[in-house]
Amino acid sequence: MNRLSQLAINDEGFIFDPVRGESFTVNKTGLLIIKALKEGKSQEEIVRELVSSFNVEEEKARIDLVDFLERLRSLNLI
Amino acid sequence: MIVGVSGINAFDNPGPGVGVAKSIKEDRELNAKVVGLSYDAMEPGIYMDWIIDKSYILPYPSSGHEAFLERLYYIKNSYGLDFVFPNLDAELPLFMKYQQELESAGIKTFLPSLEQFKLRGKDRLEEVASKIGFESPKSQVVTSYEELHKAVERLGLPVMVKGVFYKAYKANSLPEAVSYYNKIVAEWGYPVILQSVVYGEEMNVVGAGDGEGNSLGMVGIKKLWITELGKIWTGVTVRNEKMLSGAESFIREFGWRGPFELECIVDTKEDKVYLIEINPRFPAWSYFSTGVGVNIAANILRKAFGMSTKDFNDYEAGKLYIRFTDDLITDMSKFQKILVRGED
Structure with a gap:
C-alpha cells in the first residue's frame, strides 16, 4: 500500500506517518523527492528537479534517487 | 453531580x-x-x-x-x-x-455486564479478535513446568511469558521462559500465559460503548516511550483505520457498555491488527483522549444521566502525550x- 499520500510533511523535513505513529526526518534532497512523489511526478521529472535545484550531475542525482526510493521501500512507505 | x-x-x-x-x-x-x-x-x-x-x-x-x-x-x-x-x-x-x-x-x-467482562479473559481473545476483524497471537495458559515445556514446544521461540493482569517478558530460550515463569508466579501468582510473538507497532485504543452498540468516543495511540512497568510516558495519536473500525465492531458486536482499552500490535505491512489484551476500564493515559478533544469520561456521564452526548467523529493524528512528575x-x-x- 502506498502510504505517501497520508504522510504529514513540514517544510523543515519532519515527516509523520499517522497510520504507524512513526516520525522521520529528511534533508532538503529527501524532502524534494518525497514532495515530488506525493505530487505523482515520475522518476525522470524528479531527477531533472534534483539537477536544477542542487546543481548536481544527472547521473549522481539518478543514483541518489534510486538509493532513496530503496530506503522508502524498506520503510514500507512506497 | x-x-x-x-x-x-x-x-x-x-x-x-x-x-x-x-x-x-x-x-x-x-x-x-x-x-x-x-x-x-x-x-x-x-x-x-x-x-x-x-x-x-x-x-x-x-x-x-x-x-x-x-x-x-x-x-x-x-x-x-x-x-x-x-x-x-x-x-x-x-x-x-x-x-x-x-x-x-x-x-x-456505567459498566459492562459480567458476561461482557468475561470477554477480557486471555482464553477468549481468539474468539473476540475473529469477530471484530482482528488476528490474535496463539496463546496457552500454563500452571506447571510440564505445561510450560509443552507450550514452548507448541508455540516456538521466542515466546511471550505473561501474568494474567501484569507483566510480560519475551523469552528467547526455554531456561529464560522458566525464569520469567517463576518471576511472574512469585509476584502475581498463577496462571501464567504463554503467547507466540507477533511483530508490528504497539498501538492502543481507548473507547467506550453505550451498551446499545454505539461508540461514546475513541482514540488510537502509539506508545513511544514506556516505563519498566510498561506504562506509557510518551505517546502519539494515530489514525489506523483498521484498528479503529475493529474497536467500533467490538462495541457493536458485543454491545459493550462502559470504557475499555484494546491493546494491539499492528502489522502495517500485512495490514493486520493483532488483539493482545482487552481492559474493561480506562487506561492510565485516558486523559490523552480528552486532551485531543474526545472526552470519553464526560460522555459516559452524559449518557448515564440522560444528557445529550457528544458525537466525536474525529481527532487529530500526531498529537503528543507527555507524562511528567511533579x-x-x-x-x-x-x-x-x-x-x-x-x-x-
Missing part, C-alpha cells in the same frame, strides 16, 4: 483515576464535583485538591462486598455520590455484580485527617 473516581494512585504505576477526574472537570456543563476513592492515605490524588474535591479511604474489595457497599452508602449520605467510575481491575467484579443495588441506592455506574508540598493535617478519619 458528584462523581466518585478510584485509581487516584498517580505514582510509578499510575492508576487511571486522576486522568478521569481531570476529564470530568473539563466538561463545564457537568458542573461535577469529584470524590476520590482511595485505598491508601498516600495516594497522591487525595492531595490534588484542584482536581479532587473530597477523598475517602475505602476497604479493599477483597474484604467483602458488605463493608465496601456500606462505605459507598456512607459517602452517599454524608457528602453525596451520584456516580462511580471504578478504575481498578480488582474493583470491577464487585461493582458489576452489585450495580443494580447501587443504582437503587442512587449511585449510578512535586506538591502540603500540611501534615491533610494526611492526619485522611489517616484518622478516613476522609478529607
Whole structure:
C-alpha cells in the first residue's frame, strides 16, 4: 500500500506517518523527492528537479534517487 | 453531580483515576464535583485538591462486598455520590455484580455486564479478535513446568511469558521462559500465559460503548516511550483505520457498555491488527483522549444521566502525550485527617 499520500510533511523535513505513529526526518534532497512523489511526478521529472535545484550531475542525482526510493521501500512507505 | 473516581494512585504505576477526574472537570456543563476513592492515605490524588474535591479511604474489595457497599452508602449520605467510575481491575467484579443495588441506592455506574467482562479473559481473545476483524497471537495458559515445556514446544521461540493482569517478558530460550515463569508466579501468582510473538507497532485504543452498540468516543495511540512497568510516558495519536473500525465492531458486536482499552500490535505491512489484551476500564493515559478533544469520561456521564452526548467523529493524528512528575508540598493535617478519619 502506498502510504505517501497520508504522510504529514513540514517544510523543515519532519515527516509523520499517522497510520504507524512513526516520525522521520529528511534533508532538503529527501524532502524534494518525497514532495515530488506525493505530487505523482515520475522518476525522470524528479531527477531533472534534483539537477536544477542542487546543481548536481544527472547521473549522481539518478543514483541518489534510486538509493532513496530503496530506503522508502524498506520503510514500507512506497 | 458528584462523581466518585478510584485509581487516584498517580505514582510509578499510575492508576487511571486522576486522568478521569481531570476529564470530568473539563466538561463545564457537568458542573461535577469529584470524590476520590482511595485505598491508601498516600495516594497522591487525595492531595490534588484542584482536581479532587473530597477523598475517602475505602476497604479493599477483597474484604467483602458488605463493608465496601456500606462505605459507598456512607459517602452517599454524608457528602453525596451520584456516580462511580471504578478504575481498578480488582474493583470491577464487585461493582458489576452489585450495580443494580447501587443504582437503587442512587449511585449510578456505567459498566459492562459480567458476561461482557468475561470477554477480557486471555482464553477468549481468539474468539473476540475473529469477530471484530482482528488476528490474535496463539496463546496457552500454563500452571506447571510440564505445561510450560509443552507450550514452548507448541508455540516456538521466542515466546511471550505473561501474568494474567501484569507483566510480560519475551523469552528467547526455554531456561529464560522458566525464569520469567517463576518471576511472574512469585509476584502475581498463577496462571501464567504463554503467547507466540507477533511483530508490528504497539498501538492502543481507548473507547467506550453505550451498551446499545454505539461508540461514546475513541482514540488510537502509539506508545513511544514506556516505563519498566510498561506504562506509557510518551505517546502519539494515530489514525489506523483498521484498528479503529475493529474497536467500533467490538462495541457493536458485543454491545459493550462502559470504557475499555484494546491493546494491539499492528502489522502495517500485512495490514493486520493483532488483539493482545482487552481492559474493561480506562487506561492510565485516558486523559490523552480528552486532551485531543474526545472526552470519553464526560460522555459516559452524559449518557448515564440522560444528557445529550457528544458525537466525536474525529481527532487529530500526531498529537503528543507527555507524562511528567511533579512535586506538591502540603500540611501534615491533610494526611492526619485522611489517616484518622478516613476522609478529607
